[in-house]
Amino acid sequence: MAESVHRELDVAIAGAGILGTSVAYLISRFAGLRVGIFDREGMAARHASSRNTGVIHRPFYIDPSRKPFFAEASSRSYGLWESFAREFSMPWHQNGTLEVAGDSRGAVSIRKYAEYAVKNGMSEKEFVVLERDDLRKEYPQINASAGFLSRTDTAVDYGMFASKLLELSQKRGVRFYGNHTITSVTEDRDGVLFTTRTREGVKLFRTGFFMNLTGTGSLKLANTMGLAMDYGLLLFRGDYWRIDESYSPGFGFNLYTVPRYPGFPFLDPHFINRWNGIREIGPNASLILQDRAYSGSGLNLHNLMDALYNGDINSKFRLLANPEFLRMLETEWESSRNRFAMAGRLRRYLPSLSNSYIGERGLGGIRGSVVDLNGFVPEALEFRTEHTMHIVNYNSPGATGSPYVAYSILDRIFRNGYLWKKTVKPLNLTPVRWEELASGIGE
Ligand SMILES: Cc1cc2nc3c(=O)[nH]c(=O)nc-3n(C[C@H](O)[C@H](O)[C@H](O)COP(=O)(O)OP(=O)(O)OC[C@H]3O[C@@H](n4cnc5c(N)ncnc54)[C@H](O)[C@@H]3O)c2cc1C
Structure with a gap:
């Protein structure tokens, strides 16, 4: 056990994924604060934030009454990512997404998307609904009964974004603690004490405020403080398979399909045109037992016990007794x-995508889905104590929404009087640049 405090901070950010680095970048604007960002890996975005489909999603498929937080975050973040990519010459490939339906149930969803798109702030120029005949005429290679073309969905590299955000934050004085696994967090009257496991042994830190943004690790960390005890965590890996260069589908957008299991928070595999010309199919959602199991299922006794007891066990058993869920697991494993x-x-x-074009495995990514006794929790959850906040269940389109989510997290902390005991200006609702966004926080 560490004996003395290794370093005192004003703010500690746990997790250097796309969300943690977005928060670090925004908070780095406030001079004089001692801010540290911690990750169990030696660099930013080693997990979900660089192992994903790489799409900036426009919120056409998000029901604003079920997922208002994600709908708003993806809507408001688009311009922020665009200005960021342009300012730092990062990939920004606005290739669009066509989501298609195979049957009449799916076609109903496609029509709903037009409603959601408008409600979520998309302009009518950004999208078009295509009926079967339109599709046949314009894209005869696609077999579907209806489609929704979102012209402004954009292919990016979130891993690059996160690394740049970290680099810029460090230039402004934020300190990065790589290879520091946070193992416990305790709160007292003045702030928070937390321990990290490092190559040199255990270290103890003190901070005024602690943000738990550790992705698949966040429920466990929240549980060490007795928070979020009614929720369980299930881990799913999304695998991808590469498409041979000789195959050209005859379109440059991503091809998505209306999910078969709307009750579960997974999309069916897509045909992906990445920003760098690489084409892939995926991801699926295979249940695994460890959050770094990038091949196999991670099955051993230790991981099994850990998976069962990571959060509430009853909600997991209830889901595992659902025959539709079990059927889905089987299909998903087969695709892995x-x-x-x-x-x-x-x-x-x-139909032209024959087996001869399917190549090696791509880079799969792992998401932590939170469940309670009602099944999968649709939105991200936030837990707060006086000196800590914890975000769990931060899944797709989490990478899309992270600039705005980072802003709203900081804004709420400051509004509650933490760190700056002064009133924060009302939100600037249409910020386009990160700098403008940051200036809405503390002045
Ligand atoms: C297959 C797949 C495809 C997706 N596609 C898209 C997409 O196209 N568009 C989109 O918007 N979203 C997509 N998402 C969702 C998106 O990638 C995630 O919502 C987002 O990356 C989550 O970011 P994060 O920073 O919260 O988590 P992470 O990227 O997981 O970062 C958390 C960090 O915390 C660290 N950590 C964990 N535990 C500890 C600990 N105890 N101590 C210290 N550090 C710790 C980890 O090392 C990690 O670096 C996809 C996700 C997956 C899995």
């Missing part, structure tokens, strides 16, 4: 084991 199984799912919509 067998590239042709995943290709078969896409071929229904894209």
Whole structure:
């Protein structure tokens, strides 16, 4: 056990994924604060934030009454990412997304998307609904009964974004503590004490405020403080398979399909046109037992016990007793084991995608989905104590929404009088640049 406090900070950010680095970048604007960002890895964004589909999603598919937080965050973050990418010459490939329906149930969802798109602030120029005949005429290679084309969905590299955000934050004085796994957090009257496991041994830190933004690790960390005890965590890996260069689908957008299981928070595999020209199919959602199991399931006794007891156990058992969920798990695992199984799912919509074009495995990513006794929790959850805040269940489109989410986290902390005991200006609701966003926080 560490004996003396290694360093005192004003703000500690746990997790250097896209959300932690977005928060670090915004807070780095306030001079004179001692801010540290901690990650168990030696660099930013080693997990979900660089192992994803790389799409900046426009919020056409998000029901604003079910997921208001994600809808607002993705709507408001688009311009922020665009200005960021342009300012730092990072990839910004506005190739669009076509989401198609295979049957009449799916076609109903497609029509709903037009409503959601407008409610979530998209302009009518950004999208078009395509009926079966329109699709046949414009994209005869696609077999579907209706489609929603979002022209402004954009392919980016979130790993690059996060690394740049960290680099810029460090230039403004934020200190990065890589290879520091946070193992416990305790709060007292003046702030927070937390321990990290490092190569040199255990270290103890003190901070005025602690933000838990550790992705798949965040429920466990919140639980060390007795928070969020009614929720359980299930881990799902999304695998991708590469498409051979010789295959050209005849379109540059991403091809999504209306999810088959609307009750579960997973999209079916897509045909992806990445910003760098790489084409892939994926991701699926295979249940795994460890949050770094990038191959296999991570099955061993230790991981099994950890997976069962990571948060509330009853909610997991209830879900595992649901036959529809079990059926879904089986199909998803098959697509992780067998590239042709995943290709078969896409071929229904894209008949020319024969097995001969399916190549090696791409870079799979892992999400931590939070469940309670009602099943999957649709939105991200926030837990607060006087000196800490914890975000759990921060899943897709979490990377899209992170600039605005970072802003809203900081804004609420400051509004509650923490750190700056002064009133914060009302939100600037249409910020386009990060600097403007930051200036809305503390002045
Ligand atoms: C397969 C897949 C595809 C996706 N596609 C998209 C997409 O196209 N568009 C989109 O908007 N979103 C997408 N998402 C969602 C998006 O990637 C996530 O919402 C986002 O990356 C979450 O960011 P984060 O910073 O919260 O978490 P993470 O990126 O997981 O970062 C958390 C960090 O915390 C660190 N950490 C964990 N535990 C500890 C600890 N105890 N101590 C110290 N550090 C710790 C980890 O090392 C990690 O670096 C996708 C997700 C997946 C899995």
